[in-house]
Amino acid sequence: MTSALHLVAAAAAAGEVTTGEKAVFFILAPIALIGAIGMVAARNAVHSALWLVLTMLSLGVFYIVQAGPFIGMVQIIVYTGAIMMLFLFVLMLVGRDASDAVIETLRGQQAWAIVLGVGFAGLLGTGLARVVGSLKVVGLEQANADGNVQGIAALLFTKYVWVFEISSALLITAAVGAMILAHVDRSLRDGTAVMSQPERMRARFEPGSYPGPKPGPGVFATSTSIATPAKLPDGTPAQRSISPILPTRELTAAEVANKQTEGR
């Protein structure tokens, strides 16, 4: 598959549309369109995200076919690999049953949206077709002269370095802003203090709360009765080894006394 793409890419660099490129376009364009429509039409948010992934993948292949292998791969890695994965992460946190409300809040909104959407697409499509249809494509060979990646790098670090830096600053600002806005002081929950993990760990081993299993009654004791407390390593009786509902039983003097049963 990829070697075919390689041929196609080589041909595209020469400035002609090959059969392979046409075939790829006519197979993937409907798929990309179905993905886009499916994204809007799907009720389930995760299904929407998956349809969008399909569209993005098709776009990535289009870029590769049009002699832009780097941008195609970056489209797949960054958009489908990272951004959509973040979307999915959030959607999954929200829960799998969350789906859009079917009730229309604005009456007739869906019908109007379809009419206007199709109209806009028609206008845009015809406009683009009129402009691009008779256009002769030039300059691809020069742009990719030293290789596609090298060409992009040269542009990014010379002509567009300022734009590139500004957009990265914008992204960082957005990320920091999102973190500040979404930050919740976690030391308090519902007004009560929440212990941090190290604090909880220390509390677990504090005197009086031994984290190990309780010794069973009768362990290392002189009797196997469940009323006999286990002995701790220093020999003291472990009171918590006995069930609290067991009554403490002490023998009366009469019970302790010799019953005189021998030699009858």
Add this chain to the structure above:
Amino acid sequence: MKPLAQDPTLNDFGHDPWWIVLIKVVVVFAFLVVMTLFAIWYERRVVARMQVRPGPNRNGPFGLLQSLADGLKLAFKEDIMPKLADKAVFFIAPVISTVCAFTAFSIMPFGPVVSLFGHKTPLQLTDIPVAVLLVLACSGLGIYGVVLGGWASGSTYPLLGGLRSSAQMISYEVAMGLSIVAVFMTSGTMSTSGIVAAQAGSDTHWGPITAPSWYAILLLPSFVIYFVSAIGETNRAPFDLPEAESELVGGFHTEYSSLKFALFFLAEYINMVTVSALCTTLFLGGWRAPWPISLWAGANSGWWPMLWFTIKILLLLFVFVWLRGTLPRLRYDQFMRFGWKVLIPANLIWIVALSGIKTLQKSDWDGTKRTMVVVGVVILLLIVALVWPSKKEPEKLTVADQIAARPDGSFPLPPLDLVVPVNPRAKRITASREEPVTVGAPDDSTGPKEA
């Protein structure tokens, strides 16, 4: 050693007739499936060896057919579809995983240009100018299988596994991508065959010593970070949090059975082979023979390189198994902290340092200026090291001090001079043996002879 003429370049690809392409596709497919079957057996045997037990040894010589039998058994098991599952997504998730795993291997260079039925063709399915990015893209898409499988199962544990997997993938793919950047900077190409050719031998000589050519040595920090993040990417121990069996039953594949589970299993092992193969290609000289073998003139020509390539992959797979047999699973927050606060910053610093070195090498400055720059950087580092706040080591207490420091109400300790009375039954047991067995004693002279 200069790169040989038989080294494939990007221009050598895309000229094969269709039947050679078909042969290569089938061979890559077969290689991956056989490697999976072998790797499962290999892992079980190696882990067994580490745990002093035999491992699978019943089916076939040395138990080699065990994984084949297991695979067949899996295929014939009942396929269970949970009632709450999202049917379409549940079905497609393992397919995504497997397809991506297979696709990533299409750019792995197995060897130089060979003659195949009279055609000169490189031992590699294809190569593109951005080949390494293709592997990253495939591993990024492959995670969709895991995440969607977890989500579509309609059950809690798989969902948690899927969530963990997506977070893990986003974090560790960044570290992985950054570690590859250093390789791109040094080799000047992203095509796998080009990277292998760049590691063929270096032109830099320091007196009699030739500079090492393997990027594992030249770019050691990148190599280490790549391998660590590769383990995170493939969900292997100690980073196997998406399928942590002690917390999440089976993680994302809890609800999967039969052939769908087998596909997930296949994808995981293929991913292991793929990251090992990529590691070999990027850092360990690819299909080229290592030093003692490379003295033999024919080592890097013909079909031999396939053998070196496979041996290198198997050695890396051994490290995977070794880690699994040695390390306990990380806690989730430790795992995330390690990725974001250790791997990525270290990687960034290393890339900046490497670009500094590259710029210095390319500059037309004379020796004094270069020395001054290097000395300046060293002084700067020393100042930083001096100013860096030092962490105070807690002073070490003796056992008696530690006991004295325990607050009242602590769990009681036995007295330190406690003499444990000899078990009356122990005597009878040891007396029946010919030689007393000393367990835990440093040597026979101090151990109890008869007790």
